[in-house]
Structures are given as structure tokens and as C-alpha cells.
Amino acid sequence: MSEVRSAALAEQFEDLDQQHEASSLGMWVFLATEIMFFGGLFAGYSVYRGLYFPGFDAGSALLNVKVGALNTALLLCSSLTMALGVRAATLGKRRELATFLVLTILLGLTFVGIKLGVEWHHDYLEHLAPGINFAYEGPNARAVELFFVFYFFMTGVHALHMVVGVSILAVLLWMTFRGRFGPERYNPVEMAGLYWHFVDIIWIFLYPLLYLIGAHH
């Protein structure tokens, strides 16, 4: 009790183990709330996909599967670099940590760039943005529009999470340069890693649901 308290230990905790366990549990609980948040969207998507399957099929066919696949690959690679970064942090290797954080940030930014700059831009030019310039000639136009509502909203909320993730990683990078992390204090990196993987997993579900509806025929 009267031992010297580590500088990394917040005053409400007794020891570093307790602090580490608390922040891990806190992060997992937060991710549970995120799952429920996206869960509402996935539920809505499922209902309308069931109701209006032909329209969703037609809408999905208008997306560029290859660009989506490229983005999926980028995001999976970023999860790898993030995991390597967390490992470097636990070992106290600051140079390595900085490198992997930079790589993760770059991969994340490329993903967002492709998503907004290439895909959304293209969809906009094709008059596929509901509420803004949606114009679709063909059967099931309403259902196709509904598909694009969900497409823009789901990928938009996901991209927002990516931007938040990249910002967090940028702060961590700055903290790394300031020498804030060591083998005793790597909690923030680990927590950011959990968040990053979570955002990645959301995309793993979004990609087939949005891009691959018609893949079987």
C-alpha cells in the first residue's frame, strides 16, 4: 500500500494490473455499445433486403467490386500493422511502434481516400446519391434508392469511425515521439488497437453485404 506509486498509475487505482484490467474491460464494453449501434443499422438493412431483394440486388450491381476488394485488402493490412505496433509497444520498442503507427495511419487514410474520393465521387457523378441527385431508370427504382440510402449511411458511419481512429493514432504517434510509452505504459496503444480492429471487422461485414449481393449469379 505504501510502496512508491508508479507515475503511470491513476490515483483511483491500487496498482497497474488493476488499471490495465479496468481500461481493457472499459474498452470491450465500449465496443459492445458500438456493436449495438451498428446492429440497429444491420437490422434495418436486413429487413429491407428481405422486402426488396431485387432492388438491393440491382443496386449492389452498380458498385465497383474491385475497388471494394482493394479497400478490404488495405484495411486487413492495416490491422496487421496495428497488431505489430501493439506488440512493439508492449516490448518497449519505440522506433518500431512509431513506424507501425505511421503505416497504419497511411493505410487508413488511403482507405478513406478511396472510399470518399473515388467511390462516393463516382456514385455522385452517376446520380446515385439519394436525397441529392438520385436518378435511376429501371425497375424497382425506389428499392434501389433505399439500397443506396443504406450504402451511403453505413459506409459513411464506418468512414467516420475510420477518421476518428486515424486521429487517435495520430495522437498516439505524437505521444510516442514525446517518449510517453514504455514497457510499463502501453495501455493507450493496446486500447486504440482494439478499436481499430473493431472498425476493421465492421467493414468485413459491410463488404459482402453491400458489394457481393449478386455474386452468386
Add this chain to the structure above:
Amino acid sequence: MSTTAVAPTTGVNYLNAQYGIRSWLLTTDHKRIALLYLGSVTFFFLIGGAAAVLMRLHLIEPQGALLEPATYNKMFSMHGIIMVFFFLIPSIPAVMGNFLVPMMVGARDLAFPRLNLLSWYVYIVGGLFTLYAVVAGGVDTGWTFYTPLSTTYANGNVMAAALGVFITGFSSILTGLNFVVTIHKMRAPGLTWFRLPLFLWAIYATSIIMILGTPVLAITLLLVALERTFHVGIFDPALGGDPILFQHLFWFYSHPAVYIMILPSMGVVSELVTCFSRKRIFGYSFVAFSSVAIAVISFLVWGHHMFVSGQSVYAGLVFSALSFAVAIPSAIKVFNWTATLYKGSVSYQAPMLYALGFIGLFTMGGLTGLFLASLATDIHLHDTYFVIAHFHYIMVGGALMGYLGGLHFWWPKMTGRLYPDGWARFSALVIFIGFNLTFFPQYILGYLGMPRRYAVYPEEFQVLNVMSSAGASILAVGYLIPLVYFIWSIRYGPPAGPNPWGAKGLEWETPSPPPTENFEEVPVVEEEAYAYGEKEAHVV
């Protein structure tokens, strides 16, 4: 009231450790944040209450005595939105939970103190948006924001109100997260799960609902905002959307939210009943697990709000059966409380009067809930005053009585002062009488067929409506009395001493008000919760 008035504690405590507005607005002390919440939920309670007063005045005459019909719609919407999201949901968790969770587990603070402060600011920002919606002209959708009324026909203030509720939701998510982590990871040595006070079991179950339910409401309100902004058909049937989907998503949160409001009160009542019966709670583990059971089942019953919405009859059957299932853990609690009273040394101090009031009123509210959970009777009673009476028995007779009971119980701990017990007992009585006079006639009105949310009604309903309005004025007086003597006691109340009730529990083992770090050294727990009357046995 205990006459052993201890000399005033002269030491440094959390209230006098620092002075100045900055020391409050930037505090990370859970006890100070609890008081910030106490002030803000009281503010919103008074606004929501004012709306109720106007409504009851209006309904004295069949053609409406006071308001334009459109204004009346805005009044009940404002009353519902503010009372549900800005008073009831944060009331016990954010005030008493914040104050007590760290003290009851024997910790210096919650696991994430800065997050805790953030949650208060988030709550305030959400509240400001909602107040803006009120000032800017009001919302007439009811607190339920049903589509397509909210997305197509209602005025634009609905966006500000929905945004306010959306933002405030994150406050309750953060609070729940903090409690779950604190209860899991920060219990004092020897404080096992089954030695926890039952208040903590109730708060834990509540937190689970906050964590898992609130995000669904958040995404639902975002979809409403999206539909309104871009005129796309997510919920609007004219554009291919499905309004029933909105109801499913809304009630998936908002039915469990009922238990966010009532579970903490049940936790408070468990504490009060044992303390004032001087007896261990009957069936500790049953009461503890019934809280968890209520939390779990609460997520599976939302469809009972939608029996007449056109959802599948088979879904209705299942939802009806599951709704009946919630009655089991609720009844377990009531039976265990009454069994605790049996052969206890019961004393009728003010907190206990509120607790006993809770048990009676909650039982009535719960049993009438079964009428509404039955498919056939619900067809007759749906959207009538019967529903209003039912959920006010749960939320005012239940949740609010528990809140007031808890406030009277822990007020001496929070402020270090005693309030006048005679006035407190008197106000408990006034509230009980006023409450029943207000809401019992509404059961009859609903059974006779008076629909809810109507600004006018047939003349034969006038007698019952006047009774209800008369009761509401008594109820209002009952609420104002505690407001006066609580404020009075801060300055003039006699010092409370560390444990004025002779209660068990870690929070009573520190001075009142507690020091900033709660305990001088980490307490070690060696006995079960509520070891009333067993002290002697331990000494021998």
C-alpha cells in the same frame, strides 16, 4: 431520528476541500459530479412538472380550460421527453449511483473519473438542445417520435429535440460503462459479488441495459434525422419505408429503458427495507438475480407496445408470454421485501415511508401491466388513460418514490446534515395521497375508453378528470415540501454524524460528508451485506 447528534465533523471533506465555481465545473470527484447531476435533474424535473401542471389544469373542463389543442400536444410531448430522458433515466444512476458506487465498493473513485465528468457535460449539451426545441416553439410528436409523424409532418424543432435525446444517450452510455467497470474491477478486498449491497446489483443490471440499449436508440434517431434531412424513405411508407420498423427499433431501447428507470429504485428499496427492519434481506441471491433476470428479459418484450400496430399475431403471442415472464422476477422482489419486514424491528422514518409507498404502488403498477401484456385486453386498453395510469404507477409511484426514498436516506451522507424528519414523513404522506388521487381515476377513465393524448373529452369523464387534477395539485405540493427542507437543511440542519440510521454498508463507515478520497485506507470487508443484528454474534 437518532438523537446521538455527533459533534460536527471539522475535518476536510469533499465539499470544503476546494471552493469556487471552477472547482465544481472541472471536478473529477464522483461525489461532486453526483451533486452536479442532482442540481440538473431537479431543474429538468421542475420543467417537466410544470408541463404536467398545465396539462392537468387544461383537462379540468371537457372542452379544455387553458390551452390550444396544438399547444396541449406540445405540452405532453415536452413532459414526456424531459421526464423520461432528462429526469428518470439519469435520476438514480447519475445522482445516487455516482455518489454511492465507489463508496459501496470501497474505492476512491469510479474507474474513469474524467469520463464521468464528460458524461455530465454531454447530458447538459443534450439538455440544451431539447430546451432549445421547447423555446423555439415545441414538438408535438410525443416522447416516442413515431414516424412518419416525426419525419414528415411535425415541425422542424423535432430535429433539435431528437438530437438532444441522441446526445444525452451517450451520457447514459458513459455512466453505465463506468459503473460496470468499477463494480467488476474496483471492489475492496473481501467484497465478493455476493457481499455487494443489492443497490449495486440493481445498478449493475441497469448499466447493462444502458450499454446495450441506448446505442440502438441513437442509430434510430439518426435514421429519423437522415430521413427528415434528405427526404428518403427509410420509415415513410409513401417512399417505400416501413414505419413499423421504427417502432421495433424504438421500443427495442425504450422498453428496456423502463427498467433503467425502475431497477435502480428497486435497489434503493432493498437497502431501505433491510435498514429499517433491522434484519437481513430475505433471500439475498434471489433479489440479486432477479435484477439480472429483469435486465435480460427486458430486451425480449418490446413487441407488447405494438400489439395493435400490425405486427404478426404470432410475434404478439410470444411477446405477450415473455412480458408475463417479467412479472416473475418483479414479484420475487416484492415477496422478498415483505418477507424481510416480517418479524423485523420496523421503524417508520421518512425513507422507509417512501420505500413502503414504493412497494404498494409498484405492485399496482406491475399488476395492471399484466392487463396490457394480454393480447385481448390490450386491444381494449391500448392508447387509453389506463396505459397512462399504469406507467405512472411504475415511474412515479415506483421510480420517483424510490428516488425520493434514496435521497432522504443518503442526504445526511451527502451533505452531512439532517433534515426535519417530521416534515419529511408528512411530505411522504402527501405524495402518496396526491399520487393515488391523481392516477387512480385514470385507470377508470382508461377502462371507460378515454384515449390518451386528447385535448378534449366527453362530458361524462369530467368528474374523474377533476379528481385527477385535484390530486395533481396535492402531488405538486408534496414535491415542493422536500425541495424547501432539503435546501433549508444544507445551512440549518443539525450535523448528521457518520451513520444516523445505524445502517450497514461501507458508505456509512466514513465521515459525513466523506473526505475527497472516501476512505482513509482501503476498507477490508469481512461480513455479508446487511449483517443487521449479527454484530454481537461476531464479537462472541
